[in-house]
């Protein structure tokens with residue numbers, strides 16, 4: 188039975204574990220799914236937003252190695268914008 192809500196929760200957990208450095212084989216065992224499914228989730232086939240391909244680059248502004256666009260700089264920009272608006 189296909190249940191999109193359950194599947195997206197599962198995908199979120201799979202991605203979370205992968206981000207924490209858990210091996211794909213271990214994720215498959217924990218989630219009781221096969222490795223192919225783990226791989227396709229991590230490849231972003233059934234994901235949305237960020238999940239897809241994670242681009243890690245060095246940020247030219249703050250020098251941090253981060254997902255692109257730089258989250259750190261974006262937060263800073265956001266805060267700056269908020270300050271400007273409040274002026």
Ligand SMILES: [Zn+2]
Nearest residue numbers: 246249257260
């Ligand atoms: Zn940056």
